[in-house]
Structure formats: structure tokens, C-alpha cells
Amino acid sequence: MPVLVKMPKWGLMMKTGTVTGWLLAEGDAVAAGQPLFVVETDKAVDDVEAPAAGVLRRIVAAPGTVVAVRGAVGVISIDGETLSEDAVDAFVLAHTAALMPAVTATGSVVRPVRAPRAADHDAEGRVTASPAARKRARELGLDLAAVTATGPGGRITSEDVERAASDDRTAEAREDWLPIDHDLRLYALSAGSPRDPAVVFVHGIGGSSASWQAVVGPLADRHHVIAIDLPGHGRSDIPDPAHADYSVDGLARAVTTAIAQLGRERVTLVGHSLGGAVAISAALAAPSIVTRLVLVDSVGLGDDISTDLLTLLEAAPSESASRALLELFFHDQRLVLAAGVAEHHAALARPGAHAAIRAIADRAFAGTGQQAVAGCRLADITQPVLVVWGARDRVVPVAHAERARASIAGAEVAIIPDAGHAPQVEAPAAFADVLMRFLAGTGS
Amino acid sequence: MATVATRTLTYAEAVNEAIRISMRQDPNVILLGEDIAGGADVDHLVDDEAWGGALGVTKGLVQEFGRGRVLDTPITESAFIGAAVGAAATGLRPIAELMFVDFFGVCMDQIFDQGAKLRYMFGGKARCPLVIRTTIGAGLNAAAHHSGCHYSVFTHMPGIKCVAPSTPADAKGLLLAAIRDDDLVLFFEHKLLYGLSGEVPEGDESIPLGTADVKRVGNDVTIVAISRMVHQALEAAEQLAAEGIEAEVVDPRSLSPLDSDSILASVAKTHRLVIVDEDNPLCSVAHTIAAIVADEGFDSLDAPIRCVTAPHTPVPFSPPLEQAYIPSPEQIAAAVRAIL
Numbered sequence: 001m002p003v004l005v006k007m008p009k010w011g012l013m014m015k016t017g018t019v020t021g022w023l024l025a026e027g028d029a030v031a032a033g034q035p036l037f038v039v040e041t042d043k044a045v046d047d048v049e050a051p052a053a054g055v056l057r058r059i060v061a062a063p064g065t066v067v068a069v070r071g072a073v074g075v076i077s078i079d080g081e082t083l084s085e086d087a088v089d090a091f092v093l094a095h096t097a098a099l100m101p102a103v104t105a106t107g108s109v110v111r112p113v114r115a116p117r118a119a120d121h122d123a124e125g126r127v128t129a130s131p132a133a134r135k136r137a138r139e140l141g142l143d144l145a146a147v148t149a150t151g152p153g154g155r156i157t158s159e160d161v162e163r164a165a166s167d168d169r170t171a172e173a174r175e176d177w178l179p180i181d182h183d184l185r186l187y188a189l190s191a192g193s194p195r196d197p198a199v200v201f202v203h204g205i206g207g208s209s210a211s212w213q214a215v216v217g218p219l220a221d222r223h224h225v226i227a228i229d230l231p232g233h234g235r236s237d238i239p240d241p242a243h244a245d246y247s248v249d250g251l252a253r254a255v256t257t258a259i260a261q262l263g264r265e266r267v268t269l270v271g272h273s274l275g276g277a278v279a280i281s282a283a284l285a286a287p288s289i290v291t292r293l294v295l296v297d298s299v300g301l302g303d304d305i306s307t308d309l310l311t312l313l314e315a316a317p318s319e320s321a322s323r324a325l326l327e328l329f330f331h332d333q334r335l336v337l338a339a340g341v342a343e344h345h346a347a348l349a350r351p352g353a354h355a356a357i358r359a360i361a362d363r364a365f366a367g368t369g370q371q372a373v374a375g376c377r378l379a380d381i382t383q384p385v386l387v388v389w390g391a392r393d394r395v396v397p398v399a400h401a402e403r404a405r406a407s408i409a410g411a412e413v414a415i416i417p418d419a420g421h422a423p424q425v426e427a428p429a430a431f432a433d434v435l436m437r438f439l440a441g442t443g444s
Numbered sequence: 445m446a447t448v449a450t451r452t453l454t455y456a457e458a459v460n461e462a463i464r465i466s467m468r469q470d471p472n473v474i475l476l477g478e479d480i481a482g483g484a485d486v487d488h489l490v491d492d493e494a495w496g497g498a499l500g501v502t503k504g505l506v507q508e509f510g511r512g513r514v515l516d517t518p519i520t521e522s523a524f525i526g527a528a529v530g531a532a533a534t535g536l537r538p539i540a541e542l543m544f545v546d547f548f549g550v551c552m553d554q555i556f557d558q559g560a561k562l563r564y565m566f567g568g569k570a571r572c573p574l575v576i577r578t579t580i581g582a583g584l585n586a587a588a589h590h591s592g593c594h595y596s597v598f599t600h601m602p603g604i605k606c607v608a609p610s611t612p613a614d615a616k617g618l619l620l621a622a623i624r625d626d627d628l629v630l631f632f633e634h635k636l637l638y639g640l641s642g643e644v645p646e647g648d649e650s651i652p653l654g655t656a657d658v659k660r661v662g663n664d665v666t667i668v669a670i671s672r673m674v675h676q677a678l679e680a681a682e683q684l685a686a687e688g689i690e691a692e693v694v695d696p697r698s699l700s701p702l703d704s705d706s707i708l709a710s711v712a713k714t715h716r717l718v719i720v721d722e723d724n725p726l727c728s729v730a731h732t733i734a735a736i737v738a739d740e741g742f743d744s745l746d747a748p749i750r751c752v753t754a755p756h757t758p759v760p761f762s763p764p765l766e767q768a769y770i771p772s773p774e775q776i777a778a779a780v781r782a783i784l
Contacts, residue, residue: 155747
């Protein structure tokens with residue numbers, strides 16, 4: 001059985017990629033993990049590695065071809081298998097067909113399905129739905145008003161409910177700009193089903209929702225994942241620091257308002273660095289909304305913080321300042337890429353962005369240390385708490401994790417080895433694993 | 445499960461074989477009915493040309509078991525069914541043949557008020573291990589007196605088990621079980637199935653009463669079909685398969701007791717139900733199955749339950765009308781399409 005080479009999905013918003021070149025020719029031997037072809041998206045250009053060892057049997061997508069995410073790009077034959085051209089054709093077709101409803105991989109006839117239409121209603125406005133559809137919708141907590149019908153006479157069937165639920169679950173990530181105040185809309189990237197438990201991510205100072213990129217996807221299968229850009233950050237608005245509340249408590253209020261705007265009543269709040277202090281503030285102010293708390297290399301648990309960080313936040317935005325900041329963040333310096341530096345700098349170079357960040361830093365860190373220490377209030381936290389820390393954090397010392405364990409009753413602590421200040425970026429798999437265990441093991 | 449040797453028999457031969465096996469095993473098993481030996485007592489007819497019943501199903505049994513156990517009776521259903529009930533109550537295990545089910549009216553007191561109630565009224569001290577074999581079904585241009593199904597009349601009555609096999613193998617296995625059963629069993633044989641051939645296990649392989657059989661597996665719709673209608677349903681299923689619709693055909697085999705669990709399980713899978721019944725529709729087995737599924741399987745349903753049945757008329761004599769009377773594969777397929 002050959003192996004299909006597919007278009008990768010880089011990031012939640014990627015829908016297609018362009019194959020710009022092949023690094024091997026048809027018939028070449030290929031090792032698993034060997035760079036095989038080059039893909040360009042609107043955000044990046046990178047090599048894609050071979051998914052298996054064997055022989056590059058077929059190039060399906062010639063250079064210049066735009067391919068949907070997970071679409072067929074090539075075929076690798078493995079274990080020395082010899083495949084006829086017809087067999088390769090059939091293999092590719094089978095994969096392509098599997099993506100399209102109404103045709104099976106075997107090419108057999110499939111039951112015709114009526115095109116979905118708006119469901120019928122009776123004279124009293126009750127939607128026409130089969131008993132099985134009603135039962136399944138009840139089980140899934142799905143509103144039948146949101147389901148289109150394929151049954152005769154516009155009747156919703158249980159299959160329609162399953163389809164709606166599955167569409168909902170696999171819905172593309174969506175972006176919202178949530179109105180918080182007259183001069184503030186917060187950007188929120190969400191993925192997964194709104195019927196699943198909500199997990200809200202808050203980034204650190206100078207960061208953005210993009211810092212959660214690698215963990216949002218794996219989590220979205222079973223959770224409604226929401227990553228927010230704080231005021232002045234990422235794609236959110238930048239209110240004037242002369243009037244706006246850039247305190248940690250003020251940022252926390254903006255986050256809880258955003259959660260309410262998204263219609264979520266109970267969430268797990270995950271905060272990184274300064275976002276951790278924001279999350280603690282929100283958890284204390286709104287314990288009925290923030291039912292679980294996850295603190296990642298968090299501010300707010302002690303006094304110490306890297307003075308290098310404070311100096312760099314103070315400095316005028318420049319590529320070199322952004323580079324130095326990322327070098328401070330990462331344990332593995334190979335992760336400090338030109339693209340990341342450019343992106344970081346571009347965010348800070350937005351008009352007003354640096355002023356906003358300085359306003360936040362002024363309130364949170366009084367020149368040499370943390371002002372926003374929730375210290376004395378940590379004992380008031382009643383929610384289940386997970387504390388995650390990169391063992392090689394040079395921004396906020398890992399000792400603060402132990403302090404959190406001592407101060408917050410029942411807090412779980414997970415130290416991620418060989419990661420710096422941003423383990424969710426440096427070790428996303430380990431981070432997602434720790435987080436999912438916590439989410440599975442504690443009640444929402 | 446051990447492999448059982450089979451060979452091809454017709455439905456009529458399978459019935460005959462079940463009787464023969466039972467009569468060899470148990471001297472208390474006797475046959476009685478009109479012409480079931482047939483000509484055996486007539487001087488100018490030699491024994492091996494004896495009729496073996498109006499449709500020849502019991503042919504050859506009188507030769508093996510003699511006229512002491514294979515009794516030709518007068519054309520008096522009330523008398524010989526009554527005699528059979530009495531024989532059953534007093535220790536024999538009779539098999540009576542009611543030539544056409546349409547004649548049940550003549551002997552209904554013996555069946556309904558005596559045979560069916562014996563065990564109940566004697567607190568279990570009396571039994572009625574009697575099988576009444578009878579023929580059902582339209583399609584032979586035999587007119588209204590000889591063409592009905594009417595099993596729903598008997599399923600209505602407590603104390604009677606009702607069996608309607610659709611294949612030679614089921615006919616043999618179920619009849620073996622019916623003869624051994626200690627209650628009154630009405631065994632409905634479809635006239636148009638007698639010539640149907642199929643693989644039949646050798647030897648004494650009975651099939652428990654009250655167990656349905658899935659005759660075809662499918663995911664899109666459940667078709668419950670009775671007796672000959674199983675074959676109409678299978679033909680409809682083939683038509684539908686060409687359109688990509690995979691029907692599951694469930695044969696209840698026993699109508700009373702009814703294996704509703706198997707029907708409900710199938711509907712839980714397919715979410716749609718069509719019932720095919722050659723009997724008249726009112727108070728029918730078809731409508732009882734519909735009621736059971738509407739009650740116990742309501743939350744499985746994605747569409748209304750459809751019944752494809754004969755109309756509420758006697759069976760017409762006119763051949764075109766008779767054909768129109770019998771549920772057809774086309775009607776069944778149309779009913780399926782209407783709910784998909």
C-alpha cells in the first residue's frame with residue numbers, strides 16, 4: 001500500500017498551499033523526514049518532509065499547483081512495491097474521492113441524498129423533524145433551528161443532525177473582533193465546537209494569540225478553543241493609554257467581557273507570562289466564569305522578573321530589540337527565526353502599540369520587579385489550578401512554580417524540560433499533553 | 445458452530461422431511477386431514493400414487509407410516525380439527541392439515557375455544573401439542589375461497605403460536621420445532637413457495653420458534669416481510685441496490701411469538717421501516733409491528749413507518765386484479781423511496 005503525500009496544514013487559517021518546487025524527481029529514493037517539496041502560503045515558504053521512506057512514485061501536484069489542505073500532492077511507494085500506473089491512478093483517485101461525498105472509494109453507487117434545504121414547520125411553527133433527529137439533537141444539545149433537512153417534505157433526520165454536529169465540530173477556525181469598549185475591539189481566534197468546554201488563552205506582554213498556534217489545533221477536537229489578543233496587541237485595537245485602563249485588573253476585565261461576548265459562561269482560562277497575571281485577576285474577580293486556571297511561566301506569583309526584559313520593553317521598537325527579546329524567551333536559540341523577529345517587530349511598530357505595551361509594563365513592573373503580584377491573594381483562588389513552566393525560563397524564574405504550589409491549594413505543577421519562557425511554543429506536544437490531562441482530569 | 449451438511453430441497457419436500465423425521469422419532473406423531481393420504485383406500489388407485497394432500501406435500505408418508513398414522517378424514521374441518529385437539533389433549537402429537545386457511549371458519553370453535561385455551565383453563569395440567577398445517581396466499585387464480593392469508597386472525601388469539609416460513613430451510617427447521625412444541629401451533633405454508641428450491645440442512649436441525657432471521661443486510665432501511673413477501677422484498681432490495689439504497693430484509697418467521705427485539709435492533713440501525721404483508725391490513729401483523737416500533741422504537745425513527753399490504757378486500761379471481769392485490773417489488777421499492 002503506497003503512502004499519500006498530502007498538503008500540510010500550517011496554522012488554523014491555512015486552507016490551501018502552493019507547491020513551488022520538488023526537491024526530488026519521480027523514481028528517486030526518499031527517506032522518511034527528508035525534505036521533499038516546497039510549499040508557499042500567504043504567510044510562509046517552507047520545505048515539507050516526506051511522510052514515509054520509499055520511492056517517490058508520482059508527483060501529483062506539479063510546481064505552481066494550488067492544493068487544498070490535506071489534498072494529494074504525491075505518492076510514495078514503500079517496501080519495494082511495484083505499482084502500475086493504473087494502480088497509482090486508482091490510489092490517488094480513491095483519496096480524492098474520499099474527500100467528496102456521494103462517491104465511495106470503491107466507485108460503487110451511493111444512496112442519493114436530497115440536497116439540504118430549510119426544514120419545514122407545522123402550523124404552530126414546530127420544526128419538522130423525525131423522532132430520531134429530535135432525540136439526537138437533545139443528546140448533542142443542538143438546536144434543530146440550525147439544522148438543514150434532507151428528509152422528504154423538509155423533515156430533519158438524525159443524519160441531518162449528525163451532519164450539522166460534525167460540520168460544527170470541524171468548522172474552520174473563525175476570527176471575531178469583539179466590542180469591549182467604544183475604542184476597543186478584541187481579536188479572538190476560535191476553533192472547535194461551541195458545545196464543547198471552552199478554553200481561553202491569553203498571551204504575554206508583546207505577544208499575540210499566534211503564540212498558542214501549535215496547541216490550539218490538537219485541543220480543538222474536544223474543546224472550544226479561544227485565543228484572545230490583549231488590548232494593544234496582535235490584531236486588537238490599541239486604545240489611547242491616556243484614557244484606557246492598561247492595568248492587569250483592567251486587562252482581566254476586558255478578557256472576561258470578551259468571554260461574555262462569545263456567549264461562554266464557564267471557561268478554563270490559560271494565561272502565559274503577563275497573561276497569567278491577567279488570568280489570576282480574572283479568576284479572583286469572576287470565579288463563576290473562570291472555573292479552571294492554567295498559569296504558564298506566569299507573572300503574578302513572585303517578585304522576580306528579568307531586568308533585561310524590562311529594558312527591552314522600554315527600548316524603541318526595532319528588529320534588533322525584537323530579536324533580543326525572542327532570544328531571551330527561547331531556550332533553543334534555533335527557534336529565533338527571521339520571520340518570527342519580523343512579525344514581532346511589525347506588531348510593536350503599529351502606531352500606538354509600543355506606548356500601550358509600555359503602559360502595561362509601567363503598571364505591572366515598576367522598573368525592576370513585578371508590581372502585579374497577586375501573592376497575598378493567591379490563597380483566595382478556589383478553582384483547580386495547573387501551573388506549567390519551562391525549566392530553562394530566563395524571564396520569570398521556575399522557582400515561582402513552586403511558590404504557586406505552596407500558595408494555591410491543590411495546584412498541580414508541571415515543569416517542561418529544555419524549554420524556556422514559552423513552553424507552548426518550544427515544546428507544544430508536551431505542553432498540549434499536560435494541558436489535556438489537566439482538562440480531562442478536573443471537572444469543568 | 446458446527447457445519448451442517450445441506451442439499452437442495454423444495455419447500456414442499458422440506459415440510460415433508462420434517463414430518464417424516466418427527467414421525468420416525470416419535471410414534472405419537474400422527475397426521476390427519478383431507479386427502480393427505482388421498483386415494484390410499486381406493487381400490488383402483490395404487491398406494492404410491494396416493495395424493496399426499498391437495499398439493500402433494502404429504503406424498504409418500506402413508507407408504508412409510510401406514511394408514512394407522514396417516515388418516516384421511518371426511519371433508520368436515522370441525523370434526524377432524526376437533527379430533528386432533530382431543531388427540532393432543534390425550535397424549536398424541538397430531539399434525540392436522542387444514543387444506544386452505546380460508547376454511548378456518550368451519551373449525552374455529554375447535555381451534556380458538558378449545559385448543560387454544562386448554563392449557564390455560566386446566567392450569568397447565570392439560571396440553572395441546574397440536575400442529576395445524578395450512579396453506580395461505582394468492583397467486584394461483586384459486587379465487588377468494590382459497591387464496592387468503594388470514595394469519596392475523598390467529599395471532600390475535602392467546603394460546604396459539606403462529607409460524608410462516610419463507611424458505612425451504614426455515615420450513616423444515618421451524619416445523620420440527622412446532623411439532624415438538626407443547627402448544628397449539630398454526631403453521632402457515634405459502635402455496636406459491638412449495639416449488640421454491642433451497643439449501644436445507646440434513647438431519648434433525650430445528651429452528652426455535654420466535655426467532656427472526658435477517659435475510660439481507662443493509663443500512664438504509666429495514667424491510668420486515670412475511671412469508672412469500674420476503675422474496676418480493678428481496679427483489680425490491682435488488683432494485684434499490686442499483687440506486688445505491690441498501691435495504692435490510694428481516695423475516696420474523698414466527699408471527700406469534702414475534703421477535704420484536706430483532707426488528708427493533710434493525711430499525712435502530714437503519715432508522716426507517718417498511719413492512720410487507722400479504723394479509724389484509726386492518727388489525728394485521730403488519731400494523732402490530734408498526735405499533736410496536738412506534739412505541740418501543742420511536743426514537744430510532746427517521747421517517748414514518750410504511751406498510752405495504754394487500755388491500756382490504758377478498759382476493760380477486762381476475763388474474764390481473766389478483767396480481768394487483770399482491771404487494772409487488774415495485775410497490776415495496778416505491779414505499780422505501782418515499783421515506784428516504
